[in-house]
Amino acid sequence: xxxxxxxxxxxxxxxxxxVVCALTVVPLLYMGTLSLxxxxxxxxxxxxxxxxxxxxxxxxxxxxxxxxxxxxxxSLIVAGGITVAHLVFDPLVGYVFxxxxxxxxxxxxxxxxxxxxxxxxxxxxxxYVMMSNLGWLNSYQALIxxxxxxxxxxxxxxxxxxxxxxxxxxxxxIDGASELRIYARVILPQVKPAxxxxxxxxxxxxxxxxxxxxxxxxxxxxxxxxxxxxxxxxEYFTLWHLTAAGSVILFVPTVLLFxxxxxxxxxxxxxxxxx
Amino acid sequence: MSAATTTAPxxxxxxxxxxxxxxxxxxxxxxVITAYLxxxxxxxxxxxxFYLPIGNVIAxxxxxxxxxxxxxxxxxxxxxxxxxAVHNSFTVTxxxxxxxxxxxxxxGLGLAMVLNQRLRGRVVFRAMLLVxxxxxxxxxxxxxxxxxxxxxxxxxRVLSDLGLPTQTWLNTHPLATIIAVTLWMNVGYTMVxxxxxxxxIPEEFYEAATVDGAGPWQRFWRITLPLLTPxxxxxxxMAVISGLQAFGQAYIITGGGPADRTDLYIFHVxxxxxxxxxxxxxxxxxxxxFLVIVLFTVVQLRLGRRGEVQY
Numbered sequence: 414x415x416x417x418x419x420x421x422x423x424x425x426x427x428x429x430x431x432v433v434c435a436l437t438v439v440p441l442l443y444m445g446t447l448s449l450x451x452x453x454x455x456x457x458x459x460x461x462x463x464x465x466x467x468x469x470x471x472x473x474x475x476x477x478x479x480x481x482x483x484x485x486x487x488s489l490i491v492a493g494g495i496t497v498a499h500l501v502f503d504p505l506v507g508y509v510f511x512x513x514x515x516x517x518x519x520x521x522x523x524x525x526x527x528x529x530x531x532x533x534x535x536x537x538x539x540x541y542v543m544m545s546n547l548g549w550l551n552s553y554q555a556l557i558x559x560x561x562x563x564x565x566x567x568x569x570x571x572x573x574x575x576x577x578x579x580x581x582x583x584x585x586x587i588d589g590a591s592e593l594r595i596y597a598r599v600i601l602p603q604v605k606p607a608x609x610x611x612x613x614x615x616x617x618x619x620x621x622x623x624x625x626x627x628x629x630x631x632x633x634x635x636x637x638x639x640x641x642x643x644x645x646x647x648e649y650f651t652l653w654h655l656t657a658a659g660s661v662i663l664f665v666p667t668v669l670l671f672x673x674x675x676x677x678x679x680x681x682x683x684x685x686x687x688x
Numbered sequence: 689m690s691a692a693t694t695t696a697p698x699x700x701x702x703x704x705x706x707x708x709x710x711x712x713x714x715x716x717x718x719x720v721i722t723a724y725l726x727x728x729x730x731x732x733x734x735x736x737x738f739y740l741p742i743g744n745v746i747a748x749x750x751x752x753x754x755x756x757x758x759x760x761x762x763x764x765x766x767x768x769x770x771x772x773a774v775h776n777s778f779t780v781t782x783x784x785x786x787x788x789x790x791x792x793x794x795x796g797l798g799l800a801m802v803l804n805q806r807l808r809g810r811v812v813f814r815a816m817l818l819v820x821x822x823x824x825x826x827x828x829x830x831x832x833x834x835x836x837x838x839x840x841x842x843x844x845r846v847l848s849d850l851g852l853p854t855q856t857w858l859n860t861h862p863l864a865t866i867i868a869v870t871l872w873m874n875v876g877y878t879m880v881x882x883x884x885x886x887x888x889i890p891e892e893f894y895e896a897a898t899v900d901g902a903g904p905w906q907r908f909w910r911i912t913l914p915l916l917t918p919x920x921x922x923x924x925x926m927a928v929i930s931g932l933q934a935f936g937q938a939y940i941i942t943g944g945g946p947a948d949r950t951d952l953y954i955f956h957v958x959x960x961x962x963x964x965x966x967x968x969x970x971x972x973x974x975x976x977x978f979l980v981i982v983l984f985t986v987v988q989l990r991l992g993r994r995g996e997v998q999y
Contacts, residue, residue, distance in 0.1 A: 639826035
């Protein structure tokens, strides 16, 4: 073997990655500068890279032009509610399939996994009709209930709960712990990292969800941020500085969650390939 | 299942050293009831929110009328076969799905191979590439509509500063443009999957191949690619499924136009359902795409399994 002081492949690698990352990050940074420009600057034939003086007031004006406060509260309630529901139900169902033996177990598990093949667009029309018949359109129930559980989350939790020794459960039973107590005190603490992955993914994807909130809401007050922002832009399509400010508000929570827990996200994506 | 209900192993079976589960010996009624009780919310949920809706879609696809309550037999399916707007939308969607899938595999694998060279700062590069995937399609759609705008967008300005020809992107190449935006959004995800796959290939394989005189090209075709088959298969199945049901790109960036050239299928179904209020026809259309996706997935998995290798 000969010694390579500087590998050209490495240099090319760095150069390529720098270019690709710039292509990824620069548009998002541009969104940030747009959100600080005046309306005239955003509409200039010569696009402005950095505003003359940053207009932080855009973030205030946004709340005056649209019920943006409602959008934020709605998004928090919907994404937060669905995340809590997943964290409660997915591990419980996963635990039952991992550790209990009962008639029809495999059949039921296959029926559960089969729902992974049923995408949202197939459910969209019947769910809309159902919510409309229940009088639930424009309500939190309509936005939350169709997503209370998720077959992939259940599958994931089952995979993580299976290796927990049965003796642990048996010992707790002998001590007289109730089944629910065993689940909460013996099982859940053993799978905390998996719960973190499940919770983060659920929150980010529900926070970003677009199609269902668009279908299930007709009043402006009930919109989530992605829908509210898009329809705001359709109505005020020249107010790019405000659209950009709204985008930044929608963007910041997910990117902060991601930066502080990158390894959970990467783990979650890798786990999604487990199937 | 009958074996599971016996409470003691039959004498002919050698008793296990240790029961494999707490219920192997004590599958008694109490635990069965507990299990069903714990599963009750899940049965209710998946029944009402998945199985009932898909049943409804199939039932409604044979109905017509504003409430989709007049039986019309196969009328909706016959109509779909003759509907040139549906044909167009289906073609657009297949092109979109194929291009985003192939692009995600080629770019994702390429970037993963560059990142896999133990470069310093790998975690930072990986993080930056992953950010768009975790960003709402609403943000990405609106941002790119602004950047691509022929009057006020910055892309044409940058291109003309670089001495490159400018375009009215969403007019001249609308489909290619939303394909590119979608790749920009998703390539980080496929890259992370490929990176995990690459890290699972033992270094010795490459060393042995190098000793045997294999060049980088041969190592890629003979080692990397075959051993990545499970990852490639998973990535392609996921990309096809998500590509065929893309919606936001059309709704937010192009509005399906110009002249329906980006009329993605789910966007078309959405309009049939919620603009024309034709729930019966929309149900038939969405069920047809569902069948196509199931078919594609089965074929891909069959082909992929056949291509799998083991060393």
